[in-house]
Amino acid sequence: MSEAKKKAAASAIVDSVESLDALFVTVRAAQQQYASFTQEQVDAIFRAAALAANHARIPLAKMAVEETGMGVVEDKVIKNNYAAEHIYNHYKNTKTCGVIEEDKEFGIMKIAEPIGIIAAVIPTTNPTSTAIFKCLMALKTRNGIIISPHPRAKASTIEAARIVKEAAEKAGAPAGLIGWIDVPSLELTNTVMKEADIILATGGPGMVKSAYSSGTPAIGVGAGNAAAVIDSSADIVNAVSSIILSKTFDNGMICATEQTIIACKDVYDAVKAELIKRGCYFLNDEEKDKLRKTMLINGALNAKIVGQRPCIIAKLAGFEVPEDVKVIIGEAESTGVEEAFAHEKLTTILGMYKAENFEDAMDKAEQLLVNAGGLGHTSSLWIDNVKERAKIDAFAERMKTCRILVNTPSSLGGIGDLYNFKFPPSMTLGCGSWGGNSVSENVGVKHLLNVKTVAERRENMLWFRTPEKVYFKKGCLPVALDELKNVMNKKRCFVVTDSFLYKNGFTKVITDKLTEMGIAYTVFSDVEPDPTLRSAQLGAEAMRKFEPDCIIALGGGSAMDAGKIMWVLYEHPEADFLDMAMRFIDIRKRVYTFPKMGEKAYFIAIPTSSGTGSEVTPFAVITDQETGTKYPLADYELLPDMAIVDTDLMMSAPKGLTSASGYDAMVHALEAYASVMATDYTDGLAIRAMQLIFRYLPTAYEDGTNVKAREKMATASTMAGMAFANAFLGVCHSMAHKLGAYHHLPHGVANALLLTIVMRFNACEKPRKMGVFSQYQYPHTLERYVECAEACGVTGKDDQEIFENFLQKLEDLKAAVGIKKTIKDYGIDEKVFLEKLDQMSEDAFDDQCTGANPRYPLISEIKEMYLEAYYGEKK
Amino acid sequence: MSMQSFRMPEKLYFKQGCLPVALQELVDVYQVQRVLILTDEVMLHNGRLAPLTGALYDMGLDYAVNSESFAADCVIGFGFAQALDRAAAFAGDKPFIAVPVSAGGQMSIPAWRKADMFILDEDVCVPIPAGEICSHIAQTARASLAGANVSDYTLALSVQALRILFDKAHTTSALLHAAAMAQLAYTTARSDEVPTDNLFEDAAEALGMSVTELENQINSAVTAQHT
Numbered sequence A: 001m002s003e004a005k006k007k008a009a010a011s012a013i014v015d016s017v018e019s020l021d022a023l024f025v026t027v028r029a030a031q032q033q034y035a036s037f038t039q040e041q042v043d044a045i046f047r048a049a050a051l052a053a054n055h056a057r058i059p060l061a062k063m064a065v066e067e068t069g070m071g072v073v074e075d076k077v078i079k080n081n082y083a084a085e086h087i088y089n090h091y092k093n094t095k096t097c098g099v100i101e102e103d104k105e106f107g108i109m110k111i112a113e114p115i116g117i118i119a120a121v122i123p124t125t126n127p128t129s130t131a132i133f134k135c136l137m138a139l140k141t142r143n144g145i146i147i148s149p150h151p152r153a154k155a156s157t158i159e160a161a162r163i164v165k166e167a168a169e170k171a172g173a174p175a176g177l178i179g180w181i182d183v184p185s186l187e188l189t190n191t192v193m194k195e196a197d198i199i200l201a202t203g204g205p206g207m208v209k210s211a212y213s214s215g216t217p218a219i220g221v222g223a224g225n226a227a228a229v230i231d232s233s234a235d236i237v238n239a240v241s242s243i244i245l246s247k248t249f250d251n252g253m254i255c256a257t258e259q260t261i262i263a264c265k266d267v268y269d270a271v272k273a274e275l276i277k278r279g280c281y282f283l284n285d286e287e288k289d290k291l292r293k294t295m296l297i298n299g300a301l302n303a304k305i306v307g308q309r310p311c312i313i314a315k316l317a318g319f320e321v322p323e324d325v326k327v328i329i330g331e332a333e334s335t336g337v338e339e340a341f342a343h344e345k346l347t348t349i350l351g352m353y354k355a356e357n358f359e360d361a362m363d364k365a366e367q368l369l370v371n372a373g374g375l376g377h378t379s380s381l382w383i384d385n386v387k388e389r390a391k392i393d394a395f396a397e398r399m400k401t402c403r404i405l406v407n408t409p410s411s412l413g414g415i416g417d418l419y420n421f422k423f424p425p426s427m428t429l430g431c432g433s434w435g436g437n438s439v440s441e442n443v444g445v446k447h448l449l450n451v452k453t454v455a456e457r458r459e460n461m462l463w464f465r466t467p468e469k470v471y472f473k474k475g476c477l478p479v480a481l482d483e484l485k486n487v488m489n490k491k492r493c494f495v496v497t498d499s500f501l502y503k504n505g506f507t508k509v510i511t512d513k514l515t516e517m518g519i520a521y522t523v524f525s526d527v528e529p530d531p532t533l534r535s536a537q538l539g540a541e542a543m544r545k546f547e548p549d550c551i552i553a554l555g556g557g558s559a560m561d562a563g564k565i566m567w568v569l570y571e572h573p574e575a576d577f578l579d580m581a582m583r584f585i586d587i588r589k590r591v592y593t594f595p596k597m598g599e600k601a602y603f604i605a606i607p608t609s610s611g612t613g614s615e616v617t618p619f620a621v622i623t624d625q626e627t628g629t630k631y632p633l634a635d636y637e638l639l640p641d642m643a644i645v646d647t648d649l650m651m652s653a654p655k656g657l658t659s660a661s662g663y664d665a666m667v668h669a670l671e672a673y674a675s676v677m678a679t680d681y682t683d684g685l686a687i688r689a690m691q692l693i694f695r696y697l698p699t700a701y702e703d704g705t706n707v708k709a710r711e712k713m714a715t716a717s718t719m720a721g722m723a724f725a726n727a728f729l730g731v732c733h734s735m736a737h738k739l740g741a742y743h744h745l746p747h748g749v750a751n752a753l754l755l756t757i758v759m760r761f762n763a764c765e766k767p768r769k770m771g772v773f774s775q776y777q778y779p780h781t782l783e784r785y786v787e788c789a790e791a792c793g794v795t796g797k798d799d800q801e802i803f804e805n806f807l808q809k810l811e812d813l814k815a816a817v818g819i820k821k822t823i824k825d826y827g828i829d830e831k832v833f834l835e836k837l838d839q840m841s842e843d844a845f846d847d848q849c850t851g852a853n854p855r856y857p858l859i860s861e862i863k864e865m866y867l868e869a870y871y872g873e874k875k
Numbered sequence B: 001m002s003m004q005s006f007r008m009p010e011k012l013y014f015k016q017g018c019l020p021v022a023l024q025e026l027v028d029v030y031q032v033q034r035v036l037i038l039t040d041e042v043m044l045h046n047g048r049l050a051p052l053t054g055a056l057y058d059m060g061l062d063y064a065v066n067s068e069s070f071a072a073d074c075v076i077g078f079g080f081a082q083a084l085d086r087a088a089a090f091a092g093d094k095p096f097i098a099v100p101v102s103a104g105g106q107m108s109i110p111a112w113r114k115a116d117m118f119i120l121d122e123d124v125c126v127p128i129p130a131g132e133i134c135s136h137i138a139q140t141a142r143a144s145l146a147g148a149n150v151s152d153y154t155l156a157l158s159v160q161a162l163r164i165l166f167d168k169a170h171t172t173s174a175l176l177h178a179a180a181m182a183q184l185a186y187t188t189a190r191s192d193e194v195p196t197d198n199l200f201e202d203a204a205e206a207l208g209m210s211v212t213e214l215e216n217q218i219n220s221a222v223t224a225q226h227t
């Protein structure tokens, strides 16, 4: 279209689909230009337009009343002023252009973009103020707007739009940004809704419905039907005058206006007397019936009574009331759909109900919403807001309305900013899904913008945590315990261990020392291997009786884990065990907030085997004796306060325990190193642990009396524990947990049988799925394993060869410490193994250790690995 | 020697931008309301305090800076070694949070020893030339390998620090962590007693080099800044 044609189109009368199409072209061109305006330019235009509209508030009010024959000039002046001035003040500093929010630290930025062209449907009840409001909203958000006026209010609506348009253009807005239909018709309204980019529809339910059915995204708002509940505690004088003020405002045409009063029985008469005193008229039965017939015609509101004064309404109904009556009131009992007084009236008529009590008042308010309309819109409550908080809460919970106003005239209160200054001002009030709307708030600029979020990749915060104190060196136990008396002044100590260790005198060093220091103690020695919840509960019970201020857990993983669980149950008897056992990926984002530990007792862990690392980890594994399910608990609250690693306690460990737990420590180090959550701190510890295990595990296994080998293994196991306490484990442990549980293999052995197969799986440079963690950028597990290999003295001509040699070295270590090659070698029946395989694979996939593995496994891949570990070759 | 120990701050948090995230624990875990910040005089004027005070403000906590009469229920030391030394001494039984700005250089040893939470955020650190950081790592690691309380724990940390230092492709951010690890090792390993053990040989072996090679590499890193 040529410039000249465009101009002609812009000034042409819009009365047909063709002229409307031409208008769209003009508005769109203007909007595209406007879309690049800066916040500063936009704000200047917004300001100029608001000023102009405010300036014209009186002529516009007069015009609206004259044209529609509804409402009150003075009140419409206030509405126009509100739509211009309050809206301006509320949004003048709001950012709506370009970057509206930025947080560099968290790497997030929000960018506001206009939507395009708004189709604005304007009602007869508030023609000029709604037009001003929507045009200003469009200007502030860099949108174009085409107004579809109501036929009965078109002149005043268009005039309001024209004033805003001219002021905006004078202030620099592109010409033609604001347009309207001159001769409205259903066809044109439907066309404008179809062609626009978003619909902002205010009006009756029929119109809102057609907006939502147009196929264009729509913000439509529903009908109101506010009931004002007056509680016995209310300030009646204030309530009555406020309701009258609200109800008479523009002759009751704001959608949030009170339509009924529900007063509690004990104050009903007082409310009624006050209403009469302040100029309300109570209808007799005959008048009520006449009015009912006039109000609703075939169930629809009679447009003639809308926005009228009582004397005029009475005349229409065929009776008389004095000129100065403010509101006509019909007392009613039924809250059903057939009762006209129950409906929205948009005029100076109120229905009034008597409630037995507050509960009944809420029932009635609810019935009115459901039966007579207004769901999602507004509710009002008059009450003593200091003493009756509980009732306010109950009311807020019960009402399915998006505005719940307390001690506030609902018409002026509902549109916001007048009686509550945090409540955004709007002439378009969303009613949520209850009202069939897409918005449940007062519609504002944010609903007219497309907001883009630019989220940059950020890495998670990392951490390194260990017990506050770790003591080690052969013979350190009694020395370390000195602190209990000297520094901590502990009085009562509870020792947890298993029966074997107790019977063989392992606890004697501790109890002798406690006696020497004069600390009272008791020993609980009923921990079984793979401790059950039942035994932990028994222990916690004993703790509650003994009331220790210090707990010492002595033993292998089983006793230390049992001690940790008893500690939780002792400190927090109310804690829900199943909640705590929830799976996690990031320990700090757990759904369950772990109870805070250490308020009652200080926790010391003393290992007697070298492997689990439990003395320095925030984990504990516990078995439910009923179902056999193993629950891994994980939270840094479970981290012991002190760990004492004394080699004296490990000298007698039998060969099987030494090899299985020693190999477990190797797997801890390797999985922590390959984990997606590995850090430099965990890497350093893990590598040292591997070096020590390769060097000293065979000796510790062959010659248990070799102090240096035992000592180095103890250190290696604790260091590997520190590494996986912070970097977590991987799928080898996931699979070992389930293999151990299904086929009763020792934990360390189960791990050893799977390790090299899992490593080969992880080392793949083209994994089907890679692990998810922000720090983990690309599959590099092969490189990581090669780093370990080289630190352990493995050589080769390239990475692949070094890796293969490393796997061989790990297999050699296995053989050297008497661990067999395959699962089959441990005498597990092939048929039984295959029967359980599918379930075992699925369970292993779901194990919490899977989350930190560098390669995200498929269940089928886990199954393949199990098969390979069973037969010793790929199947 | 009948007993050795490895001491760590209860919580060490790190990674660029972690300060506000870690501080969230003040509310979530420690439940404090009034925070005393002890910092160096220069910090009052150079704007470096803003990320800290901004985070406290966002969490709705009351705070005061360098005003020891403020009735605080938590102490944050923010700054160079001197301010952190002072904060560590002042904290008493209150939760003590250390936020050094000198990662890569000399950090407060009392802060490492006493902090409940130690926060290493590169965003708040004062930039130090890479050569200086390298030299610092080399010196600290060497000192910690010869400390009286050396152990496999401190060895693991100082060797890892050296591993990063010797890696030609290291980033500045990796160097900062290496420096922190070396410091951590040194803080534990160092003791006023005369060294009884020397883990130089073990360290060399762990790094896959000879003792002479290790010494040479350390020496050249120490002096690198002067060339």
Ligand SMILES: NC(=O)c1ccc[n+]([C@@H]2O[C@H](COP(=O)([O-])OP(=O)(O)OC[C@H]3O[C@@H](n4cnc5c(N)ncnc54)[C@H](O)[C@@H]3O)[C@@H](O)[C@H]2O)c1
Pocket: A498, A500, A501, A528, A529, A530, A531, A555, A556, A557, A558, A559, A561, A608, A609, A611, A612, A613, A614, A617, A619, A620, A621, A649, A650, A651, A652, A653, A654, A657, A661, A747
């Ligand atoms: N919390 C963790 O981080 C973690 C890590 C790995 C494993 N675990 C758990 O630890 C448990 C396995 O622990 P474990 O391997 O230490 O076995 P364990 O604690 O069950 O001990 C095995 C047996 O060895 C005996 N024993 C222990 N020390 C001995 C010694 N010095 N001399 C002679 N006998 C000794 C015990 O009395 C017991 O009969 C499993 O329940 C496993 O789930 C926990």
Ligand SMILES: [Fe+2]
Pocket: A612, A664, A665, A668, A733, A747, A751
């Ligand atoms: Fe394990």
